Amino acid sequence: MNQLQQWKEQSMEKVWNGIEKTSESCDMLKTVPALALYLGLIHFNFIFILFATFFLSPSKALLVFGFLFLFVMIPVDKNSMFGRKLSKYICKNICSYFPIKLHLEDPKAFRHNRAYVFGYEPHSAFPLGKVALTENAGLMPLAKTKLLASSAVFYIPFLRHVWTWMGFTAVTKKNFISSLEAGYSCILVPGGIREALFLEPHSEIVFLKERRGFVRVAMETGVPLVPVFCFGQTNSYKWWKVPGLIQKLARFIKIMPLFYLGIYGSPIPFKNPLYIVVGRPIEIEKIPEPTMEQVDRVHGQFVEALQDLFERHKAKAGYTDLQLKIL
Secondary structure (H helix, E strand, O other): OOHHHHHHHHHHHHHOOOOEEEOOOOOHHHHHHHHHHHHOHHHHHHHHHHHHHHHOOHHHHHHHHHHHHHHHHOOOOOOOHHHHHHHHHHHHHHHHHOOEEEEEOOHHHOOOOOOOEEEEEOOOOOOHHHHHHOOOOOOOOOOOEEEEEOHHHHHOOOHHHHHHHOOEEEOOHHHHHHHHHOOOEEEEOOOOHHHHHHOOOOOEEEOOOOOOHHHHHHHHHOOOEEEEEEEOHHHHOEEEEOOHHHHHHHHHOOOOOEEEEOHHHOOOOOOOOEEEEEOOOEOOOOOOOOOHHHHHHHHHHHHHHHHHHHHHHOOOOOOOOOOEEEO
């Protein structure tokens, strides 16, 4: 073991001796640009395309579209020094904005050099709090993390660069398994964007009963499953579900099937404190080809652990009367 690795382990032991971490105080001059980079680039592309379509000549509009296409095709350097610095800047300032308080039920159960599968719920309009689980946020005792997101994200100019630098990767089985085997903890929302279809005011909806793929991958690789619940996230945006056929089309092309608005109608969320609870890891026996019955058994353990996590912590989070529905 080299000196750098020993220093990292000693640093982890000193920092992660508590069970609750709170993000640093918010500096709006730093936080707003960080939120805009993380959440506003989809809107930027949309406005950019509308402007080119209606206010530029056809030749100039084609030049703009070509420019955007170029940024879709240019490979992203995952190890870029600029990208790493930008990622830390975004993650730390997003956490300080709400602010985010992260509670670990059992800090000693985590080893910073081991991989875990974090099942983060709920999705809400946007799963804002999951960046708090990354190593760049500095709130979790993890050395390497990957955030799994819809593959559609990686075809959006500029956003694909920023999210790749932040540690996002397309949520495919191949990426999922290869990340775990490389020692990365993977953070995903099992309910995915489909969960947004079931949003209701004053309650939390989790679309989990049909989602077993993440459990199967965890079993195939022998990686522990960790239930995570974020309180307060659903109140970070006002939202409106798209109707009927438009909703089906949105799901088909793997984009969010609802409109959501933050402060002054922008993508900047409301400053609603987030309380994230990280449960104890569920140890799993490695089974290269698990049967459906084996997957169902472990899936049931995860669902039960998530429900229990919610019930035990909702009062402390300030949501005593909140109900969780697992669909």
